[in-house]
Structure formats: C-alpha cells, structure tokens
Amino acid sequence: MNRFLVKHYILYIMLSLFFSCTLLTHSVALATESADIIPVQILTINDFHGTLAENAKNPGAAKLAQYIKDKKKENPSGTLIVSAGDMFQGSPDSNLLYGKTVVEMMNAIGFDAMTIGNHEFDWGVAILKQRIAQSNFPYISANITDKSTGTLADFVKPYAIFERNGLKIAIIGLTTPETAYKASGKVVSAYQFEYPATIVNALVPKLKQQGVDIILVLSHLGSMMDQTTGKITGEAADLAMNTDGIDAIISGHSHQIVSGMVNHVPIVQASYWGRAVGTIDISYNKSTKKIVSSSASTAILPIQKLTADPQVKTILDQVQTETASIKNTILGRTIHELGHNRDVQEVSLLGQWTTDIMRSSTDADIAFQNAGGIRTNIAAGNITLGNLYEVFPFDNTLVTMEMTGAQIIKVLEHGIQNNTIGMVQFSGIKVVYDQDQIDNQRIHVTLLDDTPLDLTRTYKVVTNDFMAAGGDNFTMFKEGNKQTDTNIPLRDICVTLIKKLKTINFNGDNRFIKMKAFSLTTLPKVA
Numbered sequence: 125m126n127r128f129l130v131k132h133y134i135l136y137i138m139l140s141l142f143f144s145c146t147l148l149t150h151s152v153a154l155a156t157e158s159a160d161i162i163p164v165q166i167l168t169i170n171d172f173h174g175t176l177a178e179n180a181k182n183p184g185a186a187k188l189a190q191y192i193k194d195k196k197k198e199n200p201s202g203t204l205i206v207s208a209g210d211m212f213q214g215s216p217d218s219n220l221l222y223g224k225t226v227v228e229m230m231n232a233i234g235f236d237a238m239t240i241g242n243h244e245f246d247w248g249v250a251i252l253k254q255r256i257a258q259s260n261f262p263y264i265s266a267n268i269t270d271k272s273t274g275t276l277a278d279f280v281k282p283y284a285i286f287e288r289n290g291l292k293i294a295i296i297g298l299t300t301p302e303t304a305y306k307a308s309g310k311v312v313s314a315y316q317f318e319y320p321a322t323i324v325n326a327l328v329p330k331l332k333q334q335g336v337d338i339i340l341v342l343s344h345l346g347s348m349m350d351q352t353t354g355k356i357t358g359e360a361a362d363l364a365m366n367t368d369g370i371d372a373i374i375s376g377h378s379h380q381i382v383s384g385m386v387n388h389v390p391i392v393q394a395s396y397w398g399r400a401v402g403t404i405d406i407s408y409n410k411s412t413k414k415i416v417s418s419s420a421s422t423a424i425l426p427i428q429k430l431t432a433d434p435q436v437k438t439i440l441d442q443v444q445t446e447t448a449s450i451k452n453t454i455l456g457r458t459i460h461e462l463g464h465n466r467d468v469q470e471v472s473l474l475g476q477w478t479t480d481i482m483r484s485s486t487d488a489d490i491a492f493q494n495a496g497g498i499r500t501n502i503a504a505g506n507i508t509l510g511n512l513y514e515v516f517p518f519d520n521t522l523v524t525m526e527m528t529g530a531q532i533i534k535v536l537e538h539g540i541q542n543n544t545i546g547m548v549q550f551s552g553i554k555v556v557y558d559q560d561q562i563d564n565q566r567i568h569v570t571l572l573d574d575t576p577l578d579l580t581r582t583y584k585v586v587t588n589d590f591m592a593a594g595g596d597n598f599t600m601f602k603e604g605n606k607q608t609d610t611n612i613p614l615r616d617i618c619v620t621l622i623k624k625l626k627t628i629n630f631n632g633d634n635r636f637i638k639m640k641a642f643s644l645t646t647l648p649k650v651a
Contacts, residue, residue: 160411162289165199166340167192168394168402170208170376171241174218174226174517175397176440183425185229186432186440188398191425192233193433195401202289205234208376208393209241209299209344212255214499216451216513217443222251224258225443231260232435237284237295240265241344241376242303245311246518253279264297264342266327267318277315283327285336291408294336296327296370298343300359300377309593320345320359321366328369337408338415339370346378347393356386364389371415372404383420390420400424451510455619458628462502464515466495466546471636474498474515475549477628478618483551485617486524486610488586489571490553492535494596495546497588497614507622516615520588525604529569529579534600536567545596553577554635588614 169188178184183191196203207230212223230238240263244252256263256279266282269275276282283296300306301317324341331339345359360375364386375382375393381400382393394402400422407416464474475498483491500514527535532553539548540557556568569577582605589609591598622628 160409161416162291162408162410163199163202164288164291164293164338164406164408165195165203166372166374166404166406167195167203167205168208168342168374168392168404169398169400170344170374170394170402171210171379171396172207172212172226172398173210173214173243173396174212174223175215176217176225176229176443177215178427181399181427182397183399183427183430184432184440185226185398186437187427187430188401188425189229189233189433189436190431191401195403196234204236204286204288204293204295206236206295206342206374207238208342208374209239210243210376211238211241213243213246214397214514214517216510217440217447219513219517220447220450221443222247223255225439227255227258228439229436231258232433232439235259235261236286237261237297237342238263239297239342239344239376240268240280240299240303242300242306245303245307248311249279264295265299266296267298267301267320267323269316269318271314271316282323283331285331285334290410291337292335293338293340294331294334295340295342296324296331298323298341298345298363300344300346302346302377303344305595305597307595308590309595310589313593320363324363324367324370328367332369337413338406340404341370341373343373344376345373346380347375347382347391348378348380349382349384354384356382356384356391360391360393361386364391371406372418372420374402374404381422381424383422385420390418392420392422394422395424398425451508451513453509454506455509455512456622456626456628457506458502458504458630460628460630461504462628462630464495464498464501466498469541469543469547471547471549472498473630473632474502475547476551476632476635477630478614479549479551481617481621482522482586482588482614485621486522486586487584488524488552489583490527490532490585491551492539492585492587492591492598493549493614494539494588494591494598495549496596497590498549507628509619512615512618512622516613516618518590519613519615520590521613522586522610522617523589523592523607524584524586524610525592525601525607526582527585527601527604529577529581529583531600531603532577532583532585533567533569533579535598536569538598538600540567548598550635554637556637556639558639 175182176185262284265280268277286293298320347358347360349356360373373391379396392402394400402422406418462474464472479491592601
C-alpha cells in the first residue's frame with residue numbers, strides 16, 4: 125500500500141471514530157433529555173348537572189367513569205382528575221338525594237379536586253357542606269369570601285397541591301363572580317365573589333415560594349371558542365390575559381367545547397352533562413425546571429363503544445331501586461308537548477303554562493319566571509314526578525309582592541332580548557316589542573282586558589325566590605313592596621294541578637309579539 129493510500133486510510137479511520145463518538149454523545153444527550161421529561165395529564169369534566177343515567181347523547185355516570193379510568197391508564201402516576209363545578213343539580217336521580225350519588229360516582233372514579241360552581245349553592249350551604257364531607261377530594265375556590273369576616277369561606281380551600289411523578293402541582297380554584305346573581309340570593313348574599321385575576325396574581329408568588337413546579341387554575345369561569353377561527357373568549361380568556369405564572373386553565377359554566385391557547389396558556393372546557401372529557405397535557409423538563417410543551421384537547425365520548433364501569437353501575441342500580449317508585453309516579457298526562465328552550469327569545473308554551481299557574485295559584489295580576497328556571501320540555505303523554513324534577517330541578521318557591529307599572533317595565537326591559545340569561549317568561553300581560561325603536565320605546569304592555577299598563581298603578585306580582593332576590597340581575601324585584609315568600613315550591617304547585625286536572629290540554633297564546641311598528645288597534649287579544 126503506497127504512502128498516499130495509507131494517509132487517506134488513517135484519515136478515514138479518524139473521521140469514523142469522530143462521528144461515532146459524536147453520535148454516541150448525541151444519543152446519550154437525547155436519552156438523558158428524554159429521561160428528564162415528565163409527562164402530566166389532567167382530565168377534566170364540568171357542568172355534569174346530575175346526569176347519572178345514560179340517555180341519547182348523555183353517556184351516563186357508568187360509561188363516563190370507564191372512559192376516565194381508561195384514560196388514566198395512559199399515565200397512571202402522572203394523571204389528575206378534576207371537576208370545574210356544577211356537578212349535582214339537574215336530574216331526579218341526583219336531586220332526590222341532593223347530589224349524594226354524584227359524589228359516590230366521583231369517589232369511585234378517583235377525582236382529585238373540584239371547584240365550586242354557581243349551582244353548588246342551589247340547596248344551601250348546609251347541603252353543600254354535607255357533600256364536601258362525603259367527598260374523598262378537596263373543594264377549592266380562592267375567591268369566595270365571607271362578607272362578615274372578609275376571610276375565605278369556611279367550606280373551601282384556596283388551592284390544593286399534589287405530587288405526580290416527582291413534580292409538585294398546585295391547583296387554584298375559582299368560582300365565577302356571576303354566582304352573585306346566578307345563584308339564590310338567600311344563600312349567596314353572605315359571600316363576595318372576588319375578581320379572579322387579582323386573586324390568582326396574589327397566589328402565584330406564594331405557590332412558587334413553596335417549590336411548586338406547575339400551577340393550574342380549576343375554574344367555573346365561562347369560555348367560548350369560535351369553531352372557525354379557534355379564538356377563545358369569556359371569563360377564562362380574560363384570566364389568561366390578565367395573569368402571569370399560570371400554566372393552564374380548566375373552565376366551565378358556559379357549556380361549551382373549548383380547547384386552545386390564550387396568551388400561551390392552554391384553556392379547556394368539556395361541554396356538559398358528561399358528554400365530553402377535557403385533557404391538558406404538559407411535558408415538564410425536571411433539569412431545566414421548565415415546561416417543554418403544553419396542549420388542550422376535548423374528546424366527545426364515543427357512547428356506543430364504551431362499556432359501563434361495574435363499580436359505578438352498582439351504585440346507580442342501588443339508587444334506581446331507591447328512587448324509581450318516586451320518579452315513575454304518574455301524575456297525569458298532556459295532550460300537547462309543552463316545549464321550552466331557554467336559549468330562544470320567546471315565551472315558550474311551557475313558560476306560558478308555568479306562569480299562568482303561578483299567577484292563578486297566588487291570585488296575582490302578573491307572573492314572571494326566568495327562562496333558566498325551566499330546564500327542559502314536557503313531552504306529550506304521561507307526566508311523571510320524575511319529569512317535573514327534570515323541568516323544575518331548583519326548589520324555588522313563589523314570592524308575591526307589589527310593584528308599580530314602571531317597575532314591571534324595568535323587568536321586561538331587562539328580560540327581553542337578553543342573550544345572557546334567556547327570555548323572561550310571563551303571564552297576565554301581553555307585550556309587543558319593537559326591536560327597531562330606541563331604548564324606553566321598544567315595549568308596549570297591556571293587561572288581558574286590553575287596557576294599557578299604568579306606570580303609576582300598583583299591581584300584585586308573583587315570581588320565584590331566585591328572581592325576587594335579584595337572580596339573573598333582576599334587581600328591580602328587590603324594589604317591590606310587601607314581599608311575601610309563600611314557601612311553596614313551584615314544582616309542588618304544578619304537581620297538585622296536574623293531579624287535579626288529570627289531562628292538560630294547553631295550546632298557549634300570542635302574548636309576546638315582535639314587530640317593527642305597532643298600533644293600539646292592531647294589538648292581539650290574549651285569552
């Protein structure tokens with residue numbers, strides 16, 4: 125072999141050794157870096173509203189449980205399971221036992237934390253404390269303060285800290301400030317619901333000082349996502365824009381599917397009634413002590429492909445035995461479906477029927493009911509007690525008072541075309557609404573005999589205790605005189621009437637009309 129070939133051969137050997145060492149070093153570095161990356165998975169649900177039984181698009185508690193348990197198996201030591209609130213109120217299965225069965229389901233699944241939604245107050249703080257005592261997980265909300273003491277409410281913790289795969293993960297709880305008017309004033313008037321961003325910005329440094337690696341916010345704050353652009357808005361988005369140091373936000377309250385980023389913070393919301401599960405995935409580098417990546421996703425549950433979790437199914441079977449005889453009691457029947465959609469700007473057939481009953485049972489001139497206080501339809505055919513628990517899940521009582529015509533106009537001005545709370549339902553008056561007119565000239569009101577509403581005259585008005593206390597921002601009811609709470613639940617009055625009549629044949633009327641121009645001579649008559 126000549127000298128030239130020998131030189132090139134030696135050079136080849138040296139280069140080969142160099143690249144081999146470089147590749148080995150790179151492989152070792154990659155392996156080390158991979159070992160440093162810790163995956164964390166947060167599984168979320170919100171606004172379950174006691175939907176324990178499988179029905180149509182609702183998977184029910186047993187299938188939801190199986191889905192969550194299977195998802196946890198993907199990262200058993202690095203998973204947290206949380207709820208963004210509004211878990212109990214909404215179905216006969218839950219309401220008849222004041223949410224007890226829902227907590228049994230959550231304990232069986234292995235929930236780690238829950239925040240407080242506005243509907244957690246529906247049965248009062250005493251019942252809420254019973255559910256908290258029953259739970260194997262903490263209830264967290266950092267922005268509910270007792271007005272009398274200025275300190276955090278005694279039934280919640282501001283945050284909880286968990287260890288997963290060697291990481292310290294803090295979860296701050298938040299309740300929507302809308303709870304002040306979207307829960308019963310008799311219950312929540314004792315509490316202040318502080319501005320979320322201020323609370324979070326005060327807590328983040330304290331948590332960092334405790335050596336926390338990841339900070340999450342578990343909130344009953346609303347969020348919405350434009351399905352075309354992916355833009356997220358609402359309370360949760362506002363929180364992301366006005367805080368520093370949080371790594372993800374779980375939202376609820378608005379019953380939406382949300383998964384995306386705001387200000388580099390992932391936000392998730394998982395629909396409602398257990399129809400979806402949200403996931404926050406976080407990869408954390410324990411060497412650099414920084415989050416490498418994070419994402420939010422929401423999965424609609426594939427109901428037909430799921431099996432029921434045996435443990436939760438046993439719980440549900442026991443509850444069905446306990447409540448079936450009550451729920452299935454037939455009260456009477458209705459010839460026509462009594463429809464209601466609280467998101468539609470109309471006085472529904474069920475809303476008309478309901479407010480007519482409220483008015484006649486209290487001998488009032490005018491009745492008002494909030495759209496959200498009626499939760500679903502009554503189908504044509506037999507009406508069971510279970511049906512009425514679904515329609516009227518809140519134990520609202522009837523409250524009578526005296527109001528002037530001017531105050532009644534204020535109720536209508538607030539309750540018509542209000543997309544935030546839905547259309548106010550009413551009886552005893554007929555309303556023509558001209559949406560093209562300026563404020564204070566859009567509404568024309570007459571009584572059933574076609575005489576105009578007198579702004580100075582006093583009328584007897586009936587509403588529910590939620591609205592009477594200013595719920596849904598109907599603060600004008602607080603101005604009413606001689607307020608009297610009958611302490612009779614609206615549901616009970618409807619039960620009594622149905623039993624008495626046996627058959628409901630209600631067609632409704634045209635008590636509410638939208639038009640661009642109107643005259644007194646063209647106003648329709650209302651029976």
